[in-house]
Amino acid sequence: MDEQVLNALALSVERVEPPPALRQRVLTAARRPAPMRLPLAAVAAIAVVALLAGLLMGNALRATPPQSGPQVSHFTLAGSGAASNVTGDVTYVKGQVAIIHFTDLPAVEPGRVYELWLITAGNHADAAGVFTPDARGEAQIVVNRSLGGYKLIAVTVEAGPTGVSAPTQAPEISGNIV
Amino acid sequence: MARSDPELGAALAAGDQSALAELYDRYGGLAYSVALRVLGDPGRAEDVVQDAFLKVWRGASGFDATRGTLRSWLVAAVRNRAVDLLRGRSLHERRELALRPEVESAQAGPEDQAVGAQERAAVTSALAELPEEQRHAVLLAYFGGFTQAEIAELTRVPLSTVKGRMRLALDKLATYLRERGLVDV
Numbered sequence: 001m002d003e004q005v006l007n008a009l010a011l012s013v014e015r016v017e018p019p020p021a022l023r024q025r026v027l028t029a030a031r032r033p034a035p036m037r038l039p040l041a042a043v044a045a046i047a048v049v050a051l052l053a054g055l056l057m058g059n060a061l062r063a064t065p066p067q068s069g070p071q072v073s074h075f076t077l078a079g080s081g082a083a084s085n086v087t088g089d090v091t092y093v094k095g096q097v098a099i100i101h102f103t104d105l106p107a108v109e110p111g112r113v114y115e116l117w118l119i120t121a122g123n124h125a126d127a128a129g130v131f132t133p134d135a136r137g138e139a140q141i142v143v144n145r146s147l148g149g150y151k152l153i154a155v156t157v158e159a160g161p162t163g164v165s166a167p168t169q170a171p172e173i174s175g176n177i178v
Numbered sequence: 179m180a181r182s183d184p185e186l187g188a189a190l191a192a193g194d195q196s197a198l199a200e201l202y203d204r205y206g207g208l209a210y211s212v213a214l215r216v217l218g219d220p221g222r223a224e225d226v227v228q229d230a231f232l233k234v235w236r237g238a239s240g241f242d243a244t245r246g247t248l249r250s251w252l253v254a255a256v257r258n259r260a261v262d263l264l265r266g267r268s269l270h271e272r273r274e275l276a277l278r279p280e281v282e283s284a285q286a287g288p289e290d291q292a293v294g295a296q297e298r299a300a301v302t303s304a305l306a307e308l309p310e311e312q313r314h315a316v317l318l319a320y321f322g323g324f325t326q327a328e329i330a331e332l333t334r335v336p337l338s339t340v341k342g343r344m345r346l347a348l349d350k351l352a353t354y355l356r357e358r359g360l361v362d363v
Contacts, residue, residue, distance in 0.1 A: 018210035
């Protein structure tokens with residue numbers, strides 16, 4: 001019921017006519033097979049790699065000892081139970097941002113969302129965003145903060161659309177922060 | 179003759195392209211308006227609308243009319259995708275976007291001239307009757323994608339206070355909207 005009430009807020013928006021070309025754009029896109037678009041996470045990851053490559057190249061050209069630039073680590077989140085096929089590939093730019101690309105996510109029931117949690121060694125969970133998978137079972141989420149002080153990342157299925165303030169169930173997907 | 183939403187859902191599931199065009203003609207304006215309301219960026223709003231319609235088109239075979247309307251599914255897809263895109267922005271910008279006042283449209287489209295205008299008036303009135311702090315809480319949650327913990331931090335009040343405000347606001351909105359048959363968008 002809460003979700004239905006919140007969704008009704010959409011009806012309060014000022015109605016704005018979309019650009020006429022948008023209709024054809026949608027219909028044309030629907031006629032194509034699912035496009036292999038580069039997801040936002042991939043773009044961000046490429047940008048990070050390019051940034052690092054630039055830094056390394058700059059260091060090499062100056063023939064100076066390596067500077068202390070951004071440190072990037074990669075680790076994986078794994079699913080269990082109904083989500084046992086899920087993989088979450090994490091690219092973490094230390095102290096700045098983590099980009100997570102999930103694959104093989106089961107669809108969630110209407111009104112439910114996946115919610116990402118950052119969990120401390122003391123088992124305190126901070127919400128880090130909600131998401132739903134696309135038709136291919138994929139989702140990308142950007143955690144725009146440092147993971148310092150957290151021990152693991154976990155995902156639960158919670159009430160949508162905004163998620164909850166504390167996990168209500170055991171994580172379906174989790175992994176240690178490396 | 180226009181098809182009902184359940185008929186449209188069945189036609190979409192069968193891969194009927196004309197059903198997608200009909201769906202767009204019926205709800206494209208609402209979808210774009212919601213995306214623009216959340217993001218405040220016409221270009222990104224168009225991207226979100228396209229993504230949402232494609233989500234419905236490709237997932238139509240799984241649509242269950244007993245769990246919600248076609249419109250509510252589409253609107254939720256728009257809102258969720260738009261909020262995903264918001265998360266890269268600063269908290270301040272997200273807050274400003276979520277709480278910016280609605281303005282009356284000087285040139286309402288055809289959809290507004292039909293049932294849309296009545297629905298909008300009802301929901302707007304329901305929101306206007308809420309105390310400001312409760313109204314802000316639901317606007318931040320829905321249009322800004324903030325969790326309750328984030329709203330507590332943003333508004334500098336205890337989480338329990340935010341939870342209480344949300345509960346009161348949702349109960350009042352539910353009562354108001356149910357009386358007008360508007361609980362399910």
